[in-house]
Amino acid sequence: MNYLMLAEQTVELGWSFYLPLILFVLFVAIGVPVWASIGVAAITMLIMSGDLPLSLVGESLFDGIDHFALTAVPLFILTGDVLVRTGLSKKFLDVAEALTCWTRGGFGSATVLVCGMFSAISGSDAAGAAAVGRMTINRLVESGYPRPYACALVAAGACTGILIPPSIAYIIIGLVLGISASTLFQAAVIPGVLILLSILATNTVMNRLNNWENSDRLTGREWAANVGKSIKNGWYAFIVPVIIFTGIFSGSLTPTEAGAIAVVVTIILGFILGTLKLSDFPNMLISSAKVNGVIIPIIAFSLPLAQALAIMGVPQGFVYAVTSMTESPEMIIFLMICILVVAGCVMETTPNIVILAPLLHPLAMEIGMNEIQFCVMMITTLGVGFITPPLGLNLFVVAGLTGESILKISYRAIPFVLFMLGVTLLIGYVPELSTSLLPDIYK
Amino acid sequence: MWSALDKNVERWALLVFYTMLVVTMAVEVIRRELFAYSSVWGEEIVRYSFIYLAWIGASAAVKDRAHIRIDVLYNFVSPRIKAGLYLISDFIMLLVSMLAFYYSIESVWIAFKFESVTHGLRISLALFLAAVPVGFGLVCIRIVQSMLRDIRDIRRGEAVYEGGTLFESEDKK
Numbered sequence: 001m002n003y004l005m006l007a008e009q010t011v012e013l014g015w016s017f018y019l020p021l022i023l024f025v026l027f028v029a030i031g032v033p034v035w036a037s038i039g040v041a042a043i044t045m046l047i048m049s050g051d052l053p054l055s056l057v058g059e060s061l062f063d064g065i066d067h068f069a070l071t072a073v074p075l076f077i078l079t080g081d082v083l084v085r086t087g088l089s090k091k092f093l094d095v096a097e098a099l100t101c102w103t104r105g106g107f108g109s110a111t112v113l114v115c116g117m118f119s120a121i122s123g124s125d126a127a128g129a130a131a132v133g134r135m136t137i138n139r140l141v142e143s144g145y146p147r148p149y150a151c152a153l154v155a156a157g158a159c160t161g162i163l164i165p166p167s168i169a170y171i172i173i174g175l176v177l178g179i180s181a182s183t184l185f186q187a188a189v190i191p192g193v194l195i196l197l198s199i200l201a202t203n204t205v206m207n208r209l210n211n212w213e214n215s216d217r218l219t220g221r222e223w224a225a226n227v228g229k230s231i232k233n234g235w236y237a238f239i240v241p242v243i244i245f246t247g248i249f250s251g252s253l254t255p256t257e258a259g260a261i262a263v264v265v266t267i268i269l270g271f272i273l274g275t276l277k278l279s280d281f282p283n284m285l286i287s288s289a290k291v292n293g294v295i296i297p298i299i300a301f302s303l304p305l306a307q308a309l310a311i312m313g314v315p316q317g318f319v320y321a322v323t324s325m326t327e328s329p330e331m332i333i334f335l336m337i338c339i340l341v342v343a344g345c346v347m348e349t350t351p352n353i354v355i356l357a358p359l360l361h362p363l364a365m366e367i368g369m370n371e372i373q374f375c376v377m378m379i380t381t382l383g384v385g386f387i388t389p390p391l392g393l394n395l396f397v398v399a400g401l402t403g404e405s406i407l408k409i410s411y412r413a414i415p416f417v418l419f420m421l422g423v424t425l426l427i428g429y430v431p432e433l434s435t436s437l438l439p440d441i442y443k
Numbered sequence: 444m445w446s447a448l449d450k451n452v453e454r455w456a457l458l459v460f461y462t463m464l465v466v467t468m469a470v471e472v473i474r475r476e477l478f479a480y481s482s483v484w485g486e487e488i489v490r491y492s493f494i495y496l497a498w499i500g501a502s503a504a505v506k507d508r509a510h511i512r513i514d515v516l517y518n519f520v521s522p523r524i525k526a527g528l529y530l531i532s533d534f535i536m537l538l539v540s541m542l543a544f545y546y547s548i549e550s551v552w553i554a555f556k557f558e559s560v561t562h563g564l565r566i567s568l569a570l571f572l573a574a575v576p577v578g579f580g581l582v583c584i585r586i587v588q589s590m591l592r593d594i595r596d597i598r599r600g601e602a603v604y605e606g607g608t609l610f611e612s613e614d615k616k
Binding site for chain 1: 453454457458460461462464465468469471472476486489490493494496497498499500501502503504507509510511512513514515516517528529531532535536538539540542543545546547549550572574575579
């Protein structure tokens, strides 16, 4: 292992490391957009360290994002948007409701299930939170849940957006570490479903404790009839996830291709159902393009920053610093999870992936962790960051939808965060969860 | 004419590039699955439309003040200070964008001078590299517009534009 050799050297970090860091924190705190703050950090670091030319920034704005795999990002964002406009997401809700109406927290569970179904098509988080929130929050309140809790439930459920494939986050970490996104998608299925189940469990427990929702009990026959009816009315909505999953798992489609097929099939369904009109297209495409225009600059500016950090030897120094503190793999995995949780609280997922993946990856290799498992652990932990303040994107979205205060929603989100972190630890310590669906060479 | 351009320039460009990306990709997949044939240039079209889409989208997001930022602080300060913070953050964004514009123009110029061509289509690479300066040119214009608007609002003593949320267009529906 090369890292063993590299780990021998300590790295002295001077002002060329700390000044960019201080500027970054300062600018983020006063509300400079994340991409510009990262840009400032990258530029000052390049100027001060003097090892790399400043034109690197200019180049990476083109070369850094000139990857075929990344083109899946706008495709999966658009699929989510089309899905909402065609009303197919309503069909998902009907099926989910029919499936869960026998339990006491029926509608709460249905909300979580819809989030899961949505995630199996859309690759991003916020779109799911907005779409599901708009459909369910008012009805959750009618069912008896307090409004901030309903918001937290939707925000938590929507975290599965990047945890259940297809997922933009896995595409980005694959790009940064040079791992195929299809492999990561396959690995992410079990952990993603586990997170979904943990959110279901949290809701059930919270509902039992507080007695919010109390649906009528159904007999088995009524339940089966309901499920049958809802599937009969909405089976076509499931064509899209089926195509995506068979395509990616059989290896016949790359994520980008699966994304394109998913968009086209959803659009065709929309036209057949008559819910989508040609005049819907401009607004739909523009709002997706804007989401894309928010994500990609963050990646493009994070890449030169990660390169500058690598040139300064920060990753090696980090590995050395950690391994000189403790040698035990268990402790190091725990430490990595802690770092990721904190990072997830204060920063957005995309820069966290681009900057922290090259930093933590050598450490994971050093302790002999499976590479794929490391990626899954990293994304899942960062996924929890979507519902942790101060920067939790899903919290922002549901707060924006309902006008509830972020603090109230965050308070209600605490049990969800705890349960999800439990799953994260499980993923960190049980490699089989991430690798059992993969071909043998990855194990 | 100018006001229509000012209102819609990103919209038109984004529509063109997004449609191009989706249609090319879909045609490529269908052609490969059904006829076992794929072109050398399809992937190139997709990649380059994606880059145009990304940077022009960034400009559209600047116009709507939709870029992700931590605005916790903004809840606790007076409207005047808030307006000031918006101005400062716009100014920092402008500096970064101008640098990005300058260095990306440089690489377009080099590609133009050495007549670099793309691998598949064999047409000038400068045409595609131009995505970055075009995007950042628009970003700079939008930031200056936004700063002017904020200064005007402060002078009149009105609240500054808070920006639309990312999902605004869906809400209107």
